[in-house]
Amino acid sequence: MYPEFKNFHQYFTEKALVAQKDFEKLLPYFSVEKYPKGHTLLSKGGVNKHIYFVEEGLLRFYTKDENGKEFILHFAPENWWLTDRNNLCSNEPSEFFIDAYEETSVVLLNHDFIEKATEISHEFRTFHEHILQRHIKQLYRRINLLISTPAKECYIEFLKTYPNITQRVPQWMIASYLGITPEAVSRIRKELASK
Amino acid sequence: MYPEFKNFHQYFTEKALVAQKDFEKLLPYFSVEKYPKGHTLLSKGGVNKHIYFVEEGLLRFYTKDENGKEFILHFAPENWWLTDRNNLCSNEPSEFFIDAYEETSVVLLNHDFIEKATEISHEFRTFHEHILQRHIKQLYRRINLLISTPAKECYIEFLKTYPNITQRVPQWMIASYLGITPEAVSRIRKELASK
DNA sequence: ATAATTTCTTGATCTACATCAATGTGCAGA
């Protein structure tokens, strides 16, 4: 069923507990897109009101400093959400970049979808609120890690948050996510391996 | 008007653009509390489903590590919101602490208030969504700062976020918020003063 | 006011991680 958005469907019915009949009502309100490796979905200064559900592949959300150095705020592999939430409500230009690191297919939603879905399905409404709250909590956890913990433990936490992503992205992206250098990641790994 | 929650009222009518008649309908749905300096509103392991609007005073939101060292995630002076959002939806015990660093009076809301307010006032609904999104954006900015920027600039950004808080809290709390030591804050200040 | 406690400053050393540089490794294209 729904080969193009199997994960999305499964997520809605099994995680968000949205009834199949409600899901069917929502079919007209979203679309599926496929992006090649390296495709840019949002650049600094742009406006992008989409909410992405990653069906397959890997997106990354990041900033660049004056020298073009990238800082990754968030990876989004299969079954993750990604959006520049600021953009949703306002028309302010974004400070962030989003691009596809692998060939990626996404389910494309916008604010109307959320409105419609919360109207149709009480389950979705509750679930949507829940994921927003959980997202905020995760961000606080990450801040807490960054201000309280040395790089080695941040790396260990990273592995827990994104199991198997290590094999899919170059080391400098992990370093960029952790706020350290690729060399430091290499040494941390060496040390962890020796145990 | 409303001497006990003047700021709250002003915030609702002027910032959230809630009509006076709608505000009046909400009067039965919240209460005002006053806490003495040092009062603990939430401890790790506890559950606390309140949303606080700080009418007067100063709350802080923080964690502690195994050695009891505190890490401040968030200050909330007048006109700020504070809540352990995870707690709102679930009954999981909290990982965080909240306490009053000054004598503080808060407007106490809970999830029902938000439901009611979004039902009564479309303006509030939009505004509430907006502040959630903005909150997430702020958290990403902070993460971005932490992974990309040396302590001095983090300190400068802190001053922008919380003008005048410097005079109200000890230096170690600022250090704790920035993830550095009080000595480092002292040196950063000295350096900034010499310009 | 005096004592006690907390906070702030400053200096001396230490350490985690950065930077720079060289070498090694695996994969993509001719």
Next chain:
DNA sequence: TCTGCACATTGATGTAGATCAAGAAATTAT
């Protein structure tokens, strides 16, 4: 298969900020 090129490793050295320690200043308690 050889040639690049991006990526990973390792070593040598530098530096921001930590830690430790002592004294000054400010606050709070007696």
